[in-house]
Amino acid sequence: MRKVVVITGASSGIGKVCAEYLYDKGYKVYGLNRSVIESDKIHYLKCDVTNEEAVKLAFDSIEEDIYAVINNAGIGISGAIEYATSEDVDKIFAVNVKGVVNVCKHAIPRLRKTKGKIINIGSVAGELTIPFQTFYSMTKVAVSTYTEGLAMELRSFGIKATAVLPGDTKSNFVSNRKKTDVVDEVYGERIIRSIARMEKDEKNGKDPITVARVIHKVLKKKNPPIKVTVGFEYKLFVFLKRLLPQRLVNYILFKMYGE
């Protein structure tokens, strides 16, 4: 019988590729997203992860034992810290942080039974703060910290929690990202330059299948790592960040995305 995996944000980008990859690897896959999608492979359930009641209803409608949940749904905003509206900030935390919390709340009692797994999609941007994407970086730090807490709290139940941290990956993330109002004469066009650089990197990013393969490996491992970065070069960046002085790391990131 196919093991059941629930993945959020399975309607596009990394989540869609991952959902189909896991189906092909023999899992039964439920996809939770706001879009309504027809598929022969994935059982899509319409669900906004920011709405706890909707998350509860989605989990209640899954009758089988659940082996794993993958918190992948996420959004971005870009622009200067000072120009982000309160609504923008609330929204990104609601999806990227509270959405993960809502899903885990309803998944944990089910995973206790199966000694299952939680995989949270963080980002290299949570390890290396990206200027003009600071709120996004903040939410991804929170995802990593939350995962560390889950791993410790749920250890005695045999539930494993892992944060998977992709770097730039080709998806619809760029087109879906909200740009805050740009008042760039104050910043001397730094915001526009920075966003253009980010978008170029993301468009030339890795194929989402690389993330799907890492997620599949985590699902198969008896003792998966608490955090795993996707791709050799990003592993190297994250490793170097730990070795180098913070001032130098910030200077390099400033030169890349802030100047």
Ligand SMILES: NC(=O)c1ccc[n+]([C@@H]2O[C@H](COP(=O)([O-])OP(=O)(O)OC[C@H]3O[C@@H](n4cnc5c(N)ncnc54)[C@H](OP(=O)(O)O)[C@@H]3O)[C@@H](O)[C@H]2O)c1
């Ligand atoms: N692409 C990258 O370079 C990159 C790098 C590092 C980390 N990541 C992370 O990878 C994850 C997937 O991103 P992606 O690149 O695949 O972006 P994407 O193509 O824009 O996909 C985002 C997914 O999240 C879903 N979603 C958004 N808001 C939602 C909500 N309120 N409730 C339920 N689902 C919601 C969307 O579905 P609906 O619109 O149908 O709801 C969509 O399926 C995100 O957590 C992102 O932060 C991406």
